[in-house]
Amino acid sequence: MGVKGFLTSAIAAGIRYADRLDLGLIYSEKPAVTAGVFTTNQVKAAPVVLDIERLKQGHAQAILVNSGCANACTGKEGTAAAMRTSELLSETLGIPDEMIQLSSTGVIGEQLNVKAFEDNIRQLVENLGPDNFDDVAQAIMTTDTVPKVVCRTIEIGGKKVELMGMAKGAGMIMPNMATMLSFVITDAQIGFPELHTSLINSVQRTFNRITIDGDTSTNDMVLVMANGNADNPWIDEEAEENRQIFEDALESILKELALMIVSDGEGATKCITVRVCGAKEEEDAEQMARTIANSALVKTAFFGEDANWGRIIAAMGRSGVRFNPETVDMAFNDVVIVKNGVAVSKDAESRAGEVLKKKNFTVSIDLKEGSGCEEIYTSDFSVDYVKINADYRS
Template sequence: MGVKGFLTSAVAAGIKYQDRLDLGLIYSTNPAVTAGAFTTNQVKAAPVVIDMERLKHEGRAQAVLVNSGCANACTGKQGMADALQSSSLVAKELDIPENMVQLSSTGVIGAQLNMEAITAAIPKLVAGLGPDNFEAVAQAIMTTDTVKKTVRKTVMIGDTEVTLMGMAKGAGMIMPNMATMLSFVLTDVQIGFPELQKALLAGVERTFNRITVDGDTSTNDMVLVMASGEAKNDWIDEDSKAELELFQDTLESVLKELALMIVADGEGASKCITIRVCGAREDDEAEQVARTVANSNLVKTAFFGEDANWGRIIAAMGRSGVKFNPDRVDIAFNDVVIVRNGLAVGKEAEDEASKVLKERNFNVCIDLKEGNGCEEVYTCDFSIDYVKINADYRS
């Protein structure tokens, strides 16, 4: 079951590998209100540069062409020309303006697009458009992902049911702002562009910008939300505060589920961990401490080893740049307190904490006792497999 107003398609174009879905298309039968959030890396792939410019002027899109197997990043004038040619081919096949096409690529940086494969595949891709191929597109965007990542939710806006469907890919180079991740959300809501863009940026800030696998930010990251308006709900605009808040909360819940799927599928990961810091003077200080802990390789390897080594946690906190009194800090794994007022509670508590670390999902709860600031960051463990995957990535 898809989203009203959208058709999707995916094919095995042979961009890098044979017999593997690697080219996807999302098509809105009418121009859709479209919001975007993009990588903050100063090195940006050709598709990102093109998309940012088009959305800045239009706030609308009708198609998204996405490929895996090649990032089309650091590819110079040829890479830009190839991206524009891809856009032109899709626009012609769909009979829509070229500036209504968004482009997205993921894969190895520095390699040129296999334009022969893409050109040959586009007619078949367009011919295969249908309402039920969302999962196939989610598979086509995978690189080192081990599972597809999709979410579907509905919400009542007034007396009208609105649907949201989201997909994401990402397993490595995951560090805000955003990550080596792509995410596309389709919805049939009627909403203005400023309101959709605001809802997206707020949602991204609290979800995709709160995850880390390895502390790296890619060149291709993007999140696009397309709204077809086919639900025919009352328009959500600047005067629809309650409806906007409800839609924004639902969108954020979709993005959070996708974000946590990315962390859980982190390259080589065996655990998904929430780092929750409370008692900071301000929320941004809580986030800074949480992010430093979540990114610490020593902390993450301890998680992999199921070692309740809280010394690594408090050491990471101490280099976060946030001032706090170490003699007031409490640290717990789930509800097992292992540090109180900066001192170890004892071996029995540490043994109980080690049992928590054997779980697939758990929380690290830190209380600074300095104020009311509180934030969460989501991370995973750092395993031997992460090194193997990334050592062999280009082969």
């Protein structure tokens, strides 16, 4: 099942590996209002640079995405390659070149296999259909172990509105925006300012709250296309209530995708919520939670199922947030392990160790200094994470 007015396709083009879906296409039968958020890394891949410029018009009609090669740090040749793939699709679909968004993921520093596009674009377009969304989600995978797809149906002004989203990401994950590829299609009728606002707000509360390894990629992007086929009342500056309904649905999709990314983190065995409350400001809570979530020592302790709270409070101490260590409470799920800055008991530490055996758990910290409260979602560091990233290019 798809979203009205959208067609999708994915094929094995041999961009890097044989017999593996690696080239995907999302196509709107008419121009769609499109908003995007892109990597904040100073090093941006060729398709990201092109997309940012093209999306200033607020509309797009197609997303062409490949795995196997990031087309990043590839100089003028990489830019020319990206533009060539766009031209091929433009000619085959019969749409303006600037209506195409490009996306690539894979190894940095290698030139894009343009011949694979030249040989397969026509077949990719001929395979367009309403039910291939899951195949595109598979085609964008790199070290992901499972495709990530989420759907929602909402009602706006008595009209049914559909949203479908996909994402890929398992490593090089810590956003200062988003940090993977994610594409959402919807038949909502919505203006660009409202779509862009909803996307920015939703990303901030979802993809901007996850971290696998503290790295921000060169290719990260989130794109949302809205073709208006639902014929709901226009969501514009005078329809704030309907915009909020839409934003809530979009945020719900992105939150679920974000947590799927954490659960599928490279070598991950656990999905952990780090919650810091009682901070003077929300920004302080986020900064402290992110420091804990990115700590290699904390993450390896999670993998080893060791309730080593000393590593956590040490990370708090170097987070740059000022607090009084003698008022800190800490709990793993509902097991309080630290009270007013000191260990509760050996029994509590033992019970906390049992919590760490779970696939999902929460580390809760109360600074008792204010009302600031934020959550960051992270995974553990396993032996497999090192193995995967030690020979990723081979």
